[in-house]
Amino acid sequence: MRALLVVNPRATTTSERSRDVLVRALRSAVDLTVAYTEHRGHATRLARDAAESGVDVVVTLGGDGTVNEAVNGLLTASTALGGLPGPIAGRLPALGVVPGGSTNVFARALGLPRDWADGTSVILDGIRDGRHRVIGLGRADDRWFTFTAGLGWDAATIRQVERARRRGRTSTPSLYLRATFGQFLTGVDRKNPALTVEWPGETPDTLLSTVIVQNTAPWTYVGDRPVHLNPDASFDLGLDVAALRKLSIPSSARTVTQLAWRAGDPRGKQVLRRHDVAEFTVVASRPQPFQLDGDYLGDRQKVHFVSVPSALRVIC
Numbered sequence: 001m002r003a004l005l006v007v008n009p010r011a012t013t014t015s016e017r018s019r020d021v022l023v024r025a026l027r028s029a030v031d032l033t034v035a036y037t038e039h040r041g042h043a044t045r046l047a048r049d050a051a052e053s054g055v056d057v058v059v060t061l062g063g064d065g066t067v068n069e070a071v072n073g074l075l076t077a078s079t080a081l082g083g084l085p086g087p088i089a090g091r092l093p094a095l096g097v098v099p100g101g102s103t104n105v106f107a108r109a110l111g112l113p114r115d116w117a118d119g120t121s122v123i124l125d126g127i128r129d130g131r132h133r134v135i136g137l138g139r140a141d142d143r144w145f146t147f148t149a150g151l152g153w154d155a156a157t158i159r160q161v162e163r164a165r166r167r168g169r170t171s172t173p174s175l176y177l178r179a180t181f182g183q184f185l186t187g188v189d190r191k192n193p194a195l196t197v198e199w200p201g202e203t204p205d206t207l208l209s210t211v212i213v214q215n216t217a218p219w220t221y222v223g224d225r226p227v228h229l230n231p232d233a234s235f236d237l238g239l240d241v242a243a244l245r246k247l248s249i250p251s252s253a254r255t256v257t258q259l260a261w262r263a264g265d266p267r268g269k270q271v272l273r274r275h276d277v278a279e280f281t282v283v284a285s286r287p288q289p290f291q292l293d294g295d296y297l298g299d300r301q302k303v304h305f306v307s308v309p310s311a312l313r314v315i316c
Helices: 016-027 042-052 064-075 105-109 116-129 153-166 173-187 249-261
Strands: 002-007 031-036 057-062 094-099 132-140 143-145 148-151 195-198 205-208 210-214 220-222 225-227 239-244 271-277 279-292 295-315
Touching (some): 016 116, 057 116, 064 094, 064 105, 064 143, 064 295, 094 105, 105 220, 116 295, 148 153, 148 295, 153 173, 153 210, 153 279, 153 295, 195 210, 195 239, 205 239
Parallel strands (some): 002 057, 094 295
Antiparallel strands (some): 132 143, 132 295, 148 279, 195 205, 195 279, 220 225, 239 271, 279 295
């Protein structure tokens, strides 16, 4: 069995020693090639080339951004786009995820352990026993995502966190919380909601301040605590949508309190939610921050979302 290990050398929670241990462990089970990412987007090309060369497994060591890039590489390989009928997953290498980032939402949503060493053991056992799970993915225009996407407040928060990290700050829950409140106060126009969600064959929902899309639950984690906007979201169903209307201080404080104290499932007049949706389009009256799987991807005014079932095999 041939495998590619895609390593993000800047992964938050791993060291050179731990990477060496992982490489030796994988080489005991598969014919392994190791590649280190050198810039943003590099993992996409590495995974695409691996899929087109017939590799059986692609393993990532990094955070959710590395996973997202690898998934986009796999799903844009010629083997995925060959026009054959049936699920995409059976035509692609399986994906193995060893957590190495600060949050690792995708890996944890799959039930994988947070620790990279325990995660490695799961991957090795899965390879040896042939265990995998087939999951659905989301697609935003031409970009795939594994667990979340968003326009508005949450994407503005991620943009601010990425700016702080480029200045040398460490990614921590407190950094995200400060960025969340900072963007609420100064980074978004709370009085003039810009977003509309267009549902096929239905009346659109207008005057929305932020739209968050989930492909699974939870939405994210704060430390060990899962945060649920749409607790019924699942890899086995369509997409779930949570949107907030005008961001007044009282209503927003109530929503944040629900997230903090009830671990999610917010309700109220300012909250719009949809479950198990096949497709929809988000349109903005002015450019809005846009994120996929926790990476800020610039500002957008229109994004079309589609749920794609049985898109990826994941070792578990």
